[in-house]
Amino acid sequence: MRERRSLPVVGQPPQERADAARNRQKIIEVAARTIAERGAENLSLDEVARAAGVGVGTVYRRFGDRTGLLLALLDERERRFQSAFFSGPPPLGPGAPAGERIEAFLHALVDRILADQDLFLLLEKGKTGSGRTGPYQVHHIHLATLLARACPATDAAYLADALLAPVNAHLIAAQREERGMSVEQIKAGLTTLVEAVTRA
Structure with missing residues (x-):
């Protein structure tokens, strides 16, 4: 079976x-x-x-091919990440207000990307729209669901895309290496975005 x-x-x-x-x-x-x-x-x-x-x-x-092997390497960590935000302890998992969960999710996604940054950079290289399948869809649905609860009068699907857009390996690498930003600064910026979106 x-x-x-x-x-x-x-x-x-x-x-x-x-x-x-x-x-x-x-x-x-x-x-x-x-x-x-x-x-x-x-x-x-x-x-x-x-x-x-x-x-x-x-x-x-x-x-x-090599991409298939790289995806397999990412698989187990992605499963653990999904388990954490679907059924783990709050604020990442259920039990916290939607706004807090959105912030916790984006912060955890930054950590998720940094843990395998080299792999994500290779997978993103030269592939426009490659992040729109697989885990991206799960992340988007999860985030859109939380956004619909936090600010029901807005277009949750669009805002989910907007909040996920800055959380990619190439941008995070550029922010850290070219602009000298710390991980804490990147997360603080995402918190500001979440607050602006949920206030609206």
Whole structure:
């Protein structure tokens, strides 16, 4: 019986045989170690296959290309993040006022991106609109739902896009590296945006 899935999570694999699952886990572990040691831009599927002790065809069949492998690496952290804002403790999870949850969600999303910044930068590079599928849709629906509660007279779907727009790896990297902004300053700016939107 196939597992039922209600959320479009990045890189979520289909049900696997035990040996295929073991190979997949080995490949992901080797890829994560390679990125930690040498950076995401130096990830080579051929080298990953050799280090994992599998054929390079296995890697390509399982993940398709380097982007597919990067998405798989992000998968587990994205699942944990979604679990936190859907069912974790407040203010990120249920139980806090909508405005507080919006602020907590955007702050947590900044942390989420920073935790895998190199991977997000590679995935965003040269892909206009690539963030509009998968987790972005889950994030958008969640944020729009909270906005509809916090300010019901507004266009919640549009405001969700507007609040998510500044939370991307390239902009955050530029703010930190070119403008010298701290993570606290970035989060404070998002708080100001949330307050302006929810007041209106």
